[in-house]
Amino acid sequence: MEPLPDPKRDRQVKGVEPPPAKGHDSNMREANKKRVTTHITSQNLEGEISLGAFITHTTNNGTFHFEKDAITVTGAKCPLSLELLYPNGPDEPPDYKALRDHLRKEGRIRKEDCLDIIKKVIDIVSNEPNLLRLQDPITIVGDIHGQYYDLLKLLEVGGNPDNTQFLFLGDYVDRGSFSIEVLLLLYALKINFPDRIWLIRGNHECRQMTTFFNFRDECEYKYDIVVYYAFMESFDTIPLSAVINGKFLGVHGGLSPELILLNQICSFTRFQEPPRSGIFCDILWSDPIDEDKEEHTIQTESYFPNDIRGCSYFFGYNAATTFLEKNGLLSIIRAHEAQLEGYKMHQTNLKTGFPIVITIFSAPNYCDVYNNKGAVLKFDSNTLNIQQFSFSPHPYHLPNFMNLFTWSLPFVSEKVTEMLYSILNSSINNSDEELNDVVLPVEVLQILNYLEDNNKKLQALNDAEQFGEGQEEDLLKDNSFLGDNNKTTDKTNQHSDVPKDDGGVEKNDDAQNLKDRSDALRKKVQSVGRLMRVFRTLRKENELIVQLKGCSPGYRIPVGLLLSGKEGLENELEKFTKVKEIDSINEKRPPNE
Template structure:
């Protein structure tokens, strides 16, 4: 939970000494009021209302900006809302105020890990261990982070991308044995997905049973071949008299995915869908979600569309549970195969040449064209900058212009940026996902930037609704919000990295 103590008052750093004169301007009444606001923020934090907690920590900082714990607490709240860039900044500020504020190092390490910067995180864990040599948790995190850093260095040393063999080429699916006691769904004799298979699969998953590894591998091989043939930006046509549905993040919430299909009917040639990234991680039924979506994509290749999210990446999957879940339910080889498949997911979709759909958002510069997006070489892990990064990570902001991302990756873009992009590319509006919204959706930037998020009560704690968008050929968006449905007693992040236990 958040700190309830004041930060150390006798820090001996240069930063603390330099601020003494300014601190003298803070009255005792100011200090007392700031403490009241911090305590109020702590209550919101305990209630898991992290945006409100962040707001009250900010108010406390505005009154007394010289208390490390205020920044440390706000950093923690930012971590909870995945604003890793802001969390990083606050943790660093807390440390600059008090070098002995150990939780600042913990939180800065957590933020860097979430951004895939394990080597930098390791330095902070090293500091924590030096300050607290008997802290078992600190030692465990240092050891685990060090293991990842060494593993990544080893993989870089042996990797020869041009000669790297696909997991598909290493598999001997033909000779995988189906045990006699397996009673689950089976692909047809040609290894193809049928509608009955999908119905049986969803029921099988609903009852917390696994699809046989042979069929899971067959689905992955087929979907990998299918994705390789798709462009980085796909064109979708919504004809007159038809309906098209766009869903946002699912995040491993399989039972809420089933509820979408209950509310809006199953995918079919007459009921096409687009799922806009972040299918996995966080929720602990990610395997069920992704195999269901891949199955429907194979069954209806022209009517079920999938775009990559920032969580369809190796680093995110290592941290937030998907890799751990696949290894638990299947094996490490399959986890690696998913990483390979995700590299081929399309990055964006263009509906009727008028509506652009991407997971994150727009770009750090103007003059980006649809043709630029078509040319992106996507078969890789998301980079830290550029068009691919921003499609997956950027967020809208209320104010005009651009600003650094609160996530530490991508950018934030204002309504003027959106309007210029639409005008240049002759588009009507954009749809993106990537952010929790109270009603599951939000219409911003004068109606030109729509956010849709389809994971209700995100991580079993946010209390938000989920939503999906339906439209016809006129492209007028209609919104359906819905609450979370019950799921088996498996907590979110059950398979996540032990490194990601927040302090």
Template sequence: MSSAQENSEKIDAALRALNKNPEVVVHSRDYSIHITEDGQKVSTKSRVNNNVPPIANFKPTNEQLFLPSGIPNIQFLKQHFLQEGRLTEDQTIRILKMASDVLSKEPNLLQVPAPVTVCGDIHGQYFDLIKLFEVGGDPKDTSYLFLGDYVDRGSFSIECLLYLYSIKITYPSTFFLLRGNHECKHLTDYFTFKMECLHKYSLNVYKAACDSFNTLPLAALMNNQYFCCHGGISPELNKPDDLNKIDRFREPPTRGLMCDILWSDPVEDYDENTDDDDALFIPNSVRGCSYAYTFKAVSNFLTRNNLLSVIRAHEAQDAGYRMYKRTETMGFPSLLTMFSAPNYLDTYKNKAAVLKYGNNVMNIRQFNYTPHPYWLPNFMDVFTWSLPFVGEKVTDILVSVLNICTEEELDEDTPLDKGTLQRFNEGVADVVGTASAPVAPVKRTTPPTDANDEVDELTLKKRALRNKILAIGRVSRMFQVLREEAENVEKLKQITGGVLPKGSLLGGSDGLRQQITSFEEAKKADLVNEKLPPTLDEVKLQDQKREEELIKQIDDSVHKDSKIQRLARRYSNSSFKK
């Protein structure tokens, strides 16, 4: 009888014995239960924090998303996005195109009757947008006028855009959307919206969104008393109707009336301006384009057109709004700035506000931020995020392993093939890239002999070992810089809103340790991102310069690292006895 047959019979006999003896109990462990050090049992099948609602891990059917009439189901969409749900690409593009069709039929200058609720910047803060509607009223019963900047900087820009567009499709005559300076290809490519679209959907969705931006109206006359736009007035704007003469269905230019409506600001000393000041418009150095307008310029515009005030957005406000100097004729604020993104960039700690106007009564309602799901910068996944931490530890281990070698071990003869050494040298050069010059081959000044071969082998061996240690040092420093950046993610976000600042790697974590304790400090730190972004070619040049400076900084750091240099000398100066 074969051993396999014997084993089978033994197993069958054991099973029969177990079946005949009911008292035998087989204990099995539930591997889905994890027992912590303090004895607490945690199920790996359930959520760690039950207070955090699970995400909607499905994409809705067309029957769920669209009503029988074909318009989006805004109640379903609202809840689906609150659970971080996503749509299909076809559904997303369908909503974007439906909104474009509705918006393209509207004039450049809207006529918005009262009562109405006026809102400022949203900047991708979807959970705060839902809070805004709780404060301002249900769009079903309330008219709204949004002043632009629905996308960029926040992590939920596409959700904000789709939800606002869906409401516009549902209530086209009472829900109004104006264009902001961020509703363009140039800014969304530079900041976070394009990256978000590519991460959550596709390039086709991003292109459809950019097409929809070109259909957004530019300004509105609210109750025939208030001129509303995103940025402000322009030296080319004599009367509001001038806006209807320009072609808005395009990417905004960097100068001219269309640019000014989206980009202009009041001068810093607006409230100190008097009618005696001759200046009306000055170049806007903060934005790098357009103009800054004075109190006199706004007063002249209001008087010329028999208007009461200019209402705009475009600038973060600590209280969510700001009323500027009153006009002498009407005694009403000549300018009003609204900002509806609370705790902007999760850093400003500002309040948000909406303006409710009706029956000639202006009521401003403030609200605070709403907690939202966290996203790593640039929509990075946790594995990519953790790579610098792991890499730094691995290089530390390599250095530690090299440190434990004794002098006797270093003196032991370990013959190496020259071809292997040469390939190793080339590999080291590949690892560090341009961080160090490639190892030059040893030039023979005498005819090849066995003695020269031996010298070359020793030279190559020493050089290879030294380059290896220095390469490890460079990689270690690179991972250290990236790890320090990761630890300072909040500092990084407050400076950039998700965009890696040029040169931020060069100073390690010290360049990112800016303690933000007030609204003004946060605004000052973020000032660089208020400018018109550089062109694509300029960005490439900046990146190239940053990379070169980073490589030099890392190289200098390794040369100053006494531990790495000591190891390099220790290994390369070993005797290599024959």
């Protein structure tokens, strides 16, 4: 059957049956009476649409009116309906499979449903202790960092969530472009399986890191700041560590010099932004020291300042073995560091023959540039198996969730200003050449000399105002001030010595206009040059600008800073960093009075 043309006759709507002939169906008239007209604008039509035959009206601004049962809207970018998300009712757990598949197609859910999922997770994890105590079989997962499509692969490798226990070691957000999708799926799994899906907090699950990196931008781009604050509230409720089979400690970062016994993890409140120091900070931020570095350190010391992270510590072999022995543990399983193979077995405990630390990292091809593998650790019957997996392709997103116009604007603007700059420069050169190369009559040259002398005298008057009163009178008495042929200041005779043409127009008009035009062009070139510098800075120093925004109040960089270029941005960032270091004491929890 031939495709049905649309009302504007400018495209074909394929696969749509034409309307039946009048009187073809006796039930058609009854059906038409029950139809309700629906108003649909272009903002709603994000997915694929199938248009029915009964289009009632088309306006010039692209707004259509369709009969309700004559249109079906499909496609992942339409928000997932409440009926599909909660097939058993809004008080029951969401259908995580429908959500998973919908998000896979770059779909969204309504803001209200997103906030509802966050609230349900908060209600569940708020009742869990700081230190979870778990038993195998269990699959342990490291950093995910917003790599949603790798999370889907991970769930295939690690086991079906319907019958597999998972422990996620944190860092669900930032770096990748799909952090919201990662959280929504993990939260939906947690709501469905509260006794089988376990989440602990990473160092990126906080306000400071998500503002500095891209999760806050992602929330504002896909939803708004309300959703971001809701996620931050949920991060404050997530537990901090887990013990598996009483033998393995699972944390995101590592150990703390203040952490002697496991029960100390339960001695403080976690419902807050992580502090700058202390056990809470260290179990999120610390790292095991590399073997080659430890050879150059003092063997009697167990902890060393972590200069890479800018906070917390490196912990060495002595610190780890002492802690494990005091708490009857065999090893520490942690995440926090990218690994080429997706995992790393650190130094072996000489007493047990088992690695004191195992690092697991589950974000393959980290940041789309590392080309590393991802891995999960399967723990069953006191047996550890590591399974690796490669990255999965994902939809492309522009940096910082910019749209195409915003992303291309600095490039286009820079080129346009460069062209304008060249044109204006050429005009200035032409004007100067016209002024210098054209052979002028003697009368015109006298006029130009006259104007130049007057400009010098006026400049001298201006200078006199700066040095003191009285000098103006001395200058006015100077016979050469107004020229050889004019000694009076009478306004009517001020230019009596200026030759005039037959029409009575002063012959210095053309020369003066040419000079004014050159001056105006020079000012325009200066302005365009400044604008070009701004766009060049925006294009080349985007990363520095993002860092400065994260440090600046209101997420805005100081006015005029773009004109200073890369050097100015670096100096300003260094200044911000110093101020933050000085102010770091205020980040600590106030002492109890």
